[in-house]
Amino acid sequence: MTKRDVIGRYKGSVMGILWSFLNPLFMLAVYTFVFSVVFKARWGNSATESKGDFAIILFAGMIVHGLFAEALNRAPGLILGNANYVKKVIFPLEILPIVAVGAALFHGLISLLVLTAAILVLGKPLHWTVLITPLVLLPLLIFTLGLTWFIASLGVYLRDVGQTVGIITTIMLFLSPVFFPISALPENMQPMMMANPLTFIIEQVRQVLIWGNIPDWPGLAFYLLISCLVAWLGYAWFQKTRRGFADVL
Template identity: 35%
Template sequence: MTQTLWLGFVLTRRELSQRYRGTVLGPLWPFLYAGLLLAMFTFVFSLVLKVRWSPADEVRPNEGALMIFAGLVPYLFIAEVLTRSATCITGVPNFVKKIRFPLALLPMVVVNSALVLAAINALILVGAVGLIWHAVPGTVLMLPMLFVPLAALGLGLAFLFGVLGVFFRDLAQVSPLLAQLAMFLAPVCYPTSAVPPAFATIIELNPITWFVTAFRNLVLDGLALPIGDWAVHSLACLVFALAAFAFFQRTRRSFADLL
């Protein structure tokens, strides 16, 4: 067990280092990317479009940009998992065919690297709130709790897409489109109040919606995470992750024949 955990850590570190190998800024790129993303949304939604998320007498400086960036933190995590897990097995056929390797680590590595990037984005968001609004609500201390169901949901998606990517190679091309669809079906770039009543149920059924709202409540609005609500979502995500893992373990014997 200890060796497996250490191998997972090594593979995650290698995954992150290879992503920025050969670049000038190296590991600074995740911070720069998040900062540039926040600057772009500030310009577009606060200065150009002047999107309002609150009544005119309650608008806070750069509120639109911060609201959207807060929604992007959980969404970018899910998008990263969806797009990379579809090829996490097919991309390393030697691991499947020629050596004894705990294949379940491959989807886990995808989730681990996505979690590191999500944590960086969350830190950038908290820093931006403190810089722009000159105060950070104490509820940000509950952010680690929010990453528990988010990681479980990511694991479930990674195991599921890892298997489906072996059986349906087209998934590697479809997964970026699914990630885009997931964003537009969640209130990432628009407030929930803007959703027509006829589509409200669809938006609520998107699992990303709860995470987007929770991130905004904790970091921007200072609203604590309801423990009961958190427990229900954590349990649901954990059950999904365990079911997807069981599906992965049951189908892994056929991977070598398909690669």
Template identity: 40%
Template sequence: MRHAKLFVRKLLTLSHSRNLLLEFTKRDFLQRYKGSSLGIVWAIISPLLMLAVYSFIFVAVFKLKWGNDVESGDMLYTLMIFSALIPFNIFAESINRAVAVLPQSANYIKKVVMPIEILPISIVLSTAMNNMFSVGLLAIGKVLLLDTPNWTLIFAPIVFIPVILFSAGIALVVSALGVYLRDLTYITGIAVNVLFYLSPVFYSIEIIPKQFQFLLSINPIAPIIDFSRDIFIRGQMFDLSEFGLALLGASFVFVLGLGLFYFLKKGFADVI
């Protein structure tokens, strides 16, 4: 009971520090393009270049179609990839950056009195902000290039909430463990790459052999990718019960990650 009360108190402290969290998020976002000639325009150029590369490889070279639909067009395949890359990129970039954020911010841990859990969470929020430019491009592409209903786009702002919460929870865990295990940077990089190919980014769930479909059932990113495709590509509302389960699971991961962060936080100053 005492630990539960302490956790709630810390959670309230984090809530009261939301202005500080927003300031760190803004600073991290602006720092990405500081000193570059094109500045924030890179937030649009980068995803378009990566999408062009993926489209060339899978559409032009391998001539793949989406799922079992041999009549599907090249543009459908391209937008299917784009709609999956956005949520996965939010997760992947958040984790890869969060793992080293605390060792790189030793002054905040040793000299500044602040809730340092703000640091990994701000990275997740900054990454999500950066990917909103891609969301805008995807919405425009959906309206102009696909003959599907557009009313579902009003749900675009909420479809990424589960991946943001899930990413924040995992970011808290890896950032805390990264203080003690410096090799974790390499481990998380490999793990994220493996998860990338085990996620339905370049392929449809329906073409996966039945004996391997259990991999998607334990992949927390897979349903979020499908929600994104429902909203942006298929023009239909995602399943509310499945979305609720994903949101509940992501919230649980966030709370669990926050709890583990507070537990490991005690020794940060001694190790860094």
């Protein structure tokens, strides 16, 4: 179903699945131009930092946010868009959010390949720690799945959720260290940034992908524990509320 979801998204287009490569490249080019050329933003204080350095650091944050936002933005319409599964077929509805997260993961992996190629093209070293990236992303995937279960169910009963989630994910893009480092904020505001669930994962992805450092294992373990709790609560909520789906639809 994940494969069908991904292929169906590009069905009928001339370039087909090639758009999964082109979309992140176009967004990367636009954001890099705006922040590094127009606003002349720099990630650090190094005078030797190039626009390419800024681009790959920026892109790493965009990949994490994109994976999270794609699944959540689709969540409110998952059950509404598959009403036939609810009304006529005995179907495990709980796998629909898994399919959405799987499709988001596919696009995230494509973007990771693009980022890896960009690192090599720019002549930067590709560290062995890149192999740890799946372990760094695992807690975020579990956390995202839990929220997707919850929002997919809530979207059946509250149709305004679809609009609200889109606004929230956009806000989270600019309240995450995607376009600027945490150190750019005043010290009294940095704890608020760290409270964002994307901040820690974005920082750890950059550590293993770009700077070749070992991730914060205790921090990842704690994040994984919280993610499992969120996933369990999301799944329990979904199973509890699914009984009313057919009546509402």
